Amino acid sequence: MLGEKGNSKSSEMQKKMGDFVAKCRQNGLKITPQRMAVYRALLESKEHPSAEMIFRTVKEVFPSVSLDTVNRTLLTLDEIGVAFIVEGSGDSKRYDANLGDHQHFKCVKCKRIVDFHHKPFDNIKVPKSIGENFIVLRKTVYIEGICDLCAKKQN
Amino acid sequence: MLGEKGNSKSSEMQKKMGDFVAKCRQNGLKITPQRMAVYRALLESKEHPSAEMIFRTVKEVFPSVSLDTVNRTLLTLDEIGVAFIVEGSGDSKRYDANLGDHQHFKCVKCKRIVDFHHKPFDNIKVPKSIGENFIVLRKTVYIEGICDLCAKKQN
DNA sequence: TACTATATAGTAGTCTATCCTATTTGTTCG
DNA sequence: CGAACAAATAGGATAGACTACTATATAGTA
Ligand SMILES: [Mn+2]
Ligand SMILES: [Mn+2]
Ligand SMILES: [Zn+2]
Ligand SMILES: [Zn+2]
Numbered sequence: 001m002l003g004e005k006g007n008s009k010s011s012e013m014q015k016k017m018g019d020f021v022a023k024c025r026q027n028g029l030k031i032t033p034q035r036m037a038v039y040r041a042l043l044e045s046k047e048h049p050s051a052e053m054i055f056r057t058v059k060e061v062f063p064s065v066s067l068d069t070v071n072r073t074l075l076t077l078d079e080i081g082v083a084f085i086v087e088g089s090g091d092s093k094r095y096d097a098n099l100g101d102h103q104h105f106k107c108v109k110c111k112r113i114v115d116f117h118h119k120p121f122d123n124i125k126v127p128k129s130i131g132e133n134f135i136v137l138r139k140t141v142y143i144e145g146i147c148d149l150c151a152k153k154q155n
Numbered sequence: 156m157l158g159e160k161g162n163s164k165s166s167e168m169q170k171k172m173g174d175f176v177a178k179c180r181q182n183g184l185k186i187t188p189q190r191m192a193v194y195r196a197l198l199e200s201k202e203h204p205s206a207e208m209i210f211r212t213v214k215e216v217f218p219s220v221s222l223d224t225v226n227r228t229l230l231t232l233d234e235i236g237v238a239f240i241v242e243g244s245g246d247s248k249r250y251d252a253n254l255g256d257h258q259h260f261k262c263v264k265c266k267r268i269v270d271f272h273h274k275p276f277d278n279i280k281v282p283k284s285i286g287e288n289f290i291v292l293r294k295t296v297y298i299e300g301i302c303d304l305c306a307k308k309q310n
Numbered sequence: 311t312a313c314t315a316t317a318t319a320g321t322a323g324t325c326t327a328t329c330c331t332a333t334t335t336g337t338t339c340g
Numbered sequence: 341c342g343a344a345c346a347a348a349t350a351g352g353a354t355a356g357a358c359t360a361c362t363a364t365a366t367a368g369t370a
Contacts, residue, residue: 030336030347051327066350071327073348085244087297090357092326093245105285108292118282127273130260130298137263137300142242143285145292185316185367206358221319226358228317245327247357 016043020082027080037062038073039082039097048086048094048104048113086113087142103140107147114147171198175237182235192217193228194237194252203241203249203259203268241268242297258295262302269302 020039021031029035041057042049049057055070074095077083083097088106094113101122105114121141130136146154175194176186184190196212197204204212210225229250232238238252243261249268256277260269276296285291301309 028347032336032348034349052325064350066352067326068328068351069349087242087244087299089240089242090246090248105289107289114285114289116282116284118284120280124296124298125275126298127271129271129273130269133303134260134262134269135301135306136260136298139296139298141279141294142297143279143281143291143294144242146290148288151290183316187317187367189318207356219319221321222357223320223359224318 013040013043023080023082029076029080034058034062034065034069035073035076037065038070039077042074042077042083042095042097046115048096050092050094052092054095084138087140088113089144104142105147106142106144107150108144109146109150112147112149168195168198178235178237184231184235189213189217189220189224190228190231192220193225194232197229197232197238197250197252201270203251205247205249207247209250239293242295243268244299259297260302261297261299262305263299264301264305267302267304 017036017040020036024031024035037058038054041054045053045057047053051067051071051074054074055065055067058065058070074083074093077095077097078085082099083095084099086094086096086104086106088094088111089108091111094111098115101119102115102117103121105116106112107114118141124139124141126136126139172191172195175191179186179190192213193209196209200208200212202208206222206226206229209229210220210222213220213225229238229248232250232252233240237254238250239254241249241251241259241261243249243266244263246266249266253270256274257270257272258276260271261267262269273296279294279296281291281294
């Protein structure tokens with residue numbers, strides 16, 4: 001049972017890594033170990049990590065990796081559409097490689113980003129005034145406030 | 156005609172400044188000329204300015220004002236609820252003192268923030284999983300992409 | 311007017327992200 | 341395979357956006 005779960009998870013990961021390789025080739029990008037490691041670290045994290053967080057993770061396997069490479073790679077992931085920068089209120093960039101339908105709640109105190117999925121928020125219809133004049137790349141419902149952990153602290 | 160428009164606009168501004176003074180008193184905040192100038196500058200701008208933009212504007216009237224004061228004041232405006240930080244994808248903070256129902260489109264190239272108002276996007280119903288566990292302070296529909304001006308440049 | 315807590319100016323420091331350049335490496339093609 | 345070349349990286353410098361610190365100034369008040 002546990003073994004099977006582990007295998008299915010690992011094969012799912014392998015599929016995603018394979019798709020990523022294909023996507024890189026489509027975009028004329030080289031398959032470098034650093035690029036792979038950054039994407040894998042992002043995929044495996046559930047906390048919408050910053051570049052610095054990814055940097056620390058990748059460094060464990062790749063001690064000589066530079067922060068610049070991590071930053072550049074994360075921007076590339078966004079550009080080719082395999083990840084995106086999570087919306088927020090002016091804090092440092094946070095990334096997400098989960099392209100499935102979902103939305104985010106962000107805590108203004110601890111900056112934690114919590115996934116949730118509310119079907120009515122998928123497929124937002126952009127009004128004509130925007131859709132006809134601008135190229136829409138991303139649309140979502142954004143909710144921010146104070147998370148349970150931070151609310152407790154305040155009392 | 157022009158005179159009347161000017162007067163009505165100026166009296167509307169005066170009302171908002173009066174409300175702001177009241178709000179400061181409610182929150183035990185002193186009425187300082189710097190604080191007034193920052194709030195006025197934000198009210199008069201339609202471009203969702205950054206702290207730096209506000210700083211430059213306030214400096215014209217108040218040459219000795221410091222950037223730190225502007226930053227602190229803008230955060231205070233957010234805290235007491237007379238303004239807020241516009242949502243975005245990891246760029247520098249941008250502020251808005253327009254509390255009326257509206258939403259934003261942000262250009263990922265030039266960082267321009269465009270107001271729009273689509274009634275179905277007002278009064279978003281927060282799902283229970285969020286509303287029951289977290290304190291919601293702000294909720295909105297966020298749209299980003301490439302604006303008309305930047306789209307032209309690319310061709 | 312005098313007192314006190316708050317706010318400010320000026321500056322130093324921190325954190326994030328980007329730029330620069332010499333070197334390395336993935337990919338292509340013979 | 342084994343060059344050849346363009347793309348990518350490491351490491352350090354630089355820039356930009358806040359944030360912290362501290363001595364001084366000032367708004368609110370009694
Ligand atoms: Mn997510
Ligand atoms: Mn606005
Ligand atoms: Zn929190
Ligand atoms: Zn633009």
